[in-house]
Amino acid sequence: MPSWVAIYNDGSSLSQLSSDGVEVARYDAIDRVRLTHFIILGGDGKPIVVLHLRPGSKLIYRQRVELGFSGEEKGRVILVGWQETRNGANFQSITAVFPDHVEVMGRFEEGHPWLYPVVFREEEKLGV
Amino acid sequence: MAAATFETFLDTAGAENAPGASISIDALGPPMLRFKRADNSTIDNADPIPIPAGADNYSRWKSIYLKCTGAPSLQVDNLRVYSDGGIWAASILVDVGDETPVHNSGATTGYDVADVNATMVGAHTDITGITSWYLAVVGAPKAVSISEAGAIINAIGETSNYVVLQMHVTNAAAPGDLANSTGTWKYDEI
Numbered sequence: 366m367p368s369w370v371a372i373y374n375d376g377s378s379l380s381q382l383s384s385d386g387v388e389v390a391r392y393d394a395i396d397r398v399r400l401t402h403f404i405i406l407g408g409d410g411k412p413i414v415v416l417h418l419r420p421g422s423k424l425i426y427r428q429r430v431e432l433g434f435s436g437e438e439k440g441r442v443i444l445v446g447w448q449e450t451r452n453g454a455n456f457q458s459i460t461a462v463f464p465d466h467v468e469v470m471g472r473f474e475e476g477h478p479w480l481y482p483v484v485f486r487e488e489e490k491l492g493v
Numbered sequence: 494m495a496a497a498t499f500e501t502f503l504d505t506a507g508a509e510n511a512p513g514a515s516i517s518i519d520a521l522g523p524p525m526l527r528f529k530r531a532d533n534s535t536i537d538n539a540d541p542i543p544i545p546a547g548a549d550n551y552s553r554w555k556s557i558y559l560k561c562t563g564a565p566s567l568q569v570d571n572l573r574v575y576s577d578g579g580i581w582a583a584s585i586l587v588d589v590g591d592e593t594p595v596h597n598s599g600a601t602t603g604y605d606v607a608d609v610n611a612t613m614v615g616a617h618t619d620i621t622g623i624t625s626w627y628l629a630v631v632g633a634p635k636a637v638s639i640s641e642a643g644a645i646i647n648a649i650g651e652t653s654n655y656v657v658l659q660m661h662v663t664n665a666a667a668p669g670d671l672a673n674s675t676g677t678w679k680y681d682e683i
Binding site: 366368381382386387388391392393426427428429430431432433434435436438439441444476477478483484 | 494495496497498499500501517518519522523525526557559566567570571631632633675676677678679680681682683
């Protein structure tokens, strides 16, 4: 199960998990004003993705899960990226981490089996 | 930290807005659902759908939903469902209700007892249209509403709304057992 670490502009950080693997922070606790980097860690604690964020960029993070009617998990893909407004236009960058490869897209795409849009949380929306 | 866990539940029998039985279908199979003329969750060969001489015959409709058995860190949303797209035969069809009637951790107001040999359109009080289940595929899944607070699932016992499925058989069908088909949920977790 992946987890994350948020790195702030003063060098401090917020980790989702404690050193013994207990969850101590949730996604909605991230201070987005000070956020400069968002690191996804694999189940072994090693970094998978290091996302660099510019001021004004809105972090987006999800795990997209495929589940059979039997309750068996069939797939889990990490979606991490950002969106921002430049010259009045919306720009996105989305990285999808599959078990065996990584895909990068310029924006979410309706109809894609895995990279269709998320439902943005308030803190992920532009202008908030 | 563990991922959220879910089970697929089926509601049967009872009365309007009050199912008589709710059972996790995870341990029933495969197959975990069987379309037939009886309104129960039993996986058996009883109560088959007869091949009609004229107009189509219908199974009882199946009211299923996703139920949280292990809570996520923050939320689950953006729920979708789809088939494997593998239609059995042009004469043996499965439909999904266009609406996803209300089911949540405190209400079953979208439940309607499955009628005998009637299309769910109109007979189910919350369904006004249907689409072929086989058109709901991985690239074009069916969106499933969540009627919990905030339209998210974030606690054990919270659920999706109902997805209502029904088989109908035309007079061109051939008798026999069909191969298993698969259904899949997809959602976003934080």
